[in-house]
Amino acid sequence: MPGEFALIDRIRxxxxxxxxxxxxxxxxxxxxALPAGHELVVTCDTLVAGVHFPEETLPAxxxxxxxxxxxxxxxxxxxxxxxxxxxxxxxxxxxxxxxxFLDGFLxxxxxxxxxxxxxxxxxxxxxxxxxxxxxxxxxxxxLRSSARAGEDIWVTGTLGDAAGALAQWRQRGPASAKLRYxxxxxxxxxxxxxxxxxxxSAGIDVxxxxxxxxxxxxxxxxxxxxxxxxxxxxxxxxxxxxEENRRWELQLGGxxxxxxxxxxxxxxxxxxxxxMAALDLPATVVGQLEAxxxxxxxxxxxxxWSPPATGYQHFQGGxx
Ligand code: ADP
Ligand code: MG
Numbered sequence: 001m002p003g004e005f006a007l008i009d010r011i012r013x014x015x016x017x018x019x020x021x022x023x024x025x026x027x028x029x030x031x032x033a034l035p036a037g038h039e040l041v042v043t044c045d046t047l048v049a050g051v052h053f054p055e056e057t058l059p060a061x062x063x064x065x066x067x068x069x070x071x072x073x074x075x076x077x078x079x080x081x082x083x084x085x086x087x088x089x090x091x092x093x094x095x096x097x098x099x100x101f102l103d104g105f106l107x108x109x110x111x112x113x114x115x116x117x118x119x120x121x122x123x124x125x126x127x128x129x130x131x132x133x134x135x136x137x138x139x140x141x142x143l144r145s146s147a148r149a150g151e152d153i154w155v156t157g158t159l160g161d162a163a164g165a166l167a168q169w170r171q172r173g174p175a176s177a178k179l180r181y182x183x184x185x186x187x188x189x190x191x192x193x194x195x196x197x198x199x200x201s202a203g204i205d206v207x208x209x210x211x212x213x214x215x216x217x218x219x220x221x222x223x224x225x226x227x228x229x230x231x232x233x234x235x236x237x238x239x240x241x242x243e244e245n246r247r248w249e250l251q252l253g254g255x256x257x258x259x260x261x262x263x264x265x266x267x268x269x270x271x272x273x274x275x276m277a278a279l280d281l282p283a284t285v286v287g288q289l290e291a292x293x294x295x296x297x298x299x300x301x302x303x304x305w306s307p308p309a310t311g312y313q314h315f316q317g318g319x320x
């Protein structure tokens with residue numbers, strides 16, 4: 001079995017290298033050149049086998065998703081991703097597993113021009129931690145705390161597919177490959193995040209379900225919201241597999257969507273639609289921010305609706 005250093009060599013041989021990487025993998029730490037006038041945006045996410053992905057998930061999908069969830073956080077800050085580090089805890093050293101993992105990880109890194117510049121390699125239960133670094137022109141990061149009452153609430157793409165896949169997987173019944181793909185290969189909305197600079201007021205990526213994540217924006221901004229359930233963007237596949245009430249549960253309380261939920265003044269709606277159309281990414285207004293605190297969910301008939309479950313929380317027994 002290859003040792004730690006052989007694995008690191010294997011990773012270094014395959015990692016791409018941007019011009020602004022002064023020193024990448026191989027020294028005690030990476031040295032990166034920062035462009036003038038920009039702020040560094042840093043995020044870190046851990047995936048634990050059996051908690052964040054089913055144990056039998058393909059290594060290429062684990063590699064892809066480990067980076068995707070971090071790029072999603074950068075996108076929600078309107079940052080352009082630049083560099084990442086990879087801390088891997090592996091049950092054993094297995095070249096074939098590592099190669100497959102890197103296939104998924106580096107394909108996404110290359111797609112977005114992200115260089116893997118360092119990391120750590122240890123033995124133990126399968127756990128992958130990625131730190132991603134992005135750049136944003138000074139002062140232009142999209143925060144959770146700057147939403148204002150009266151603004152529109154937008155969501156990119158569609159919601160609920162990944163939660164639908166997880167629900168099907170838990171029931172061990174018929175499963176949709178399309179939904180499963182959205183769970184295993186979420187698309188980080190990198191270009192959308194950058195395009196929203198100057199147009200959106202506040203943003204967050206939807207990783208824990210829209211209700212929980214929008215709730216963070218509301219709390220940070222000191223506002224409330226009304227969301228119209230009939231406007232929640234839903235894929236045809238999700239509609240084919242789940243009836244309406246169950247869909248709302250999946251869309252609001254599920255998670256793993258990695259879409260961006262953002263707010264913007266109504267005056268920016270046309271410019272936002274044009275920016276998203278240029279990216280071939282649908283974006284939908286799902287409600288409005290209101291001065292009264294709290295999240296009000298309205299059915300198409302105008303009745304109040306309460307979700308049976310809220311977002312996932314570690315140490316709190318997961319879903320209710
Ligand atoms: P140190 O003991 O100084 O932390 P390591 O032996 O852990 O050094 O790492 C050697 C080099 O390999 C460092 O540049 C480190 O960033 C890089 N590295 C280690 N593990 C990984 C990994 N899983 N992915 C990318 N780079 C890694
Ligand atoms: Mg180390």
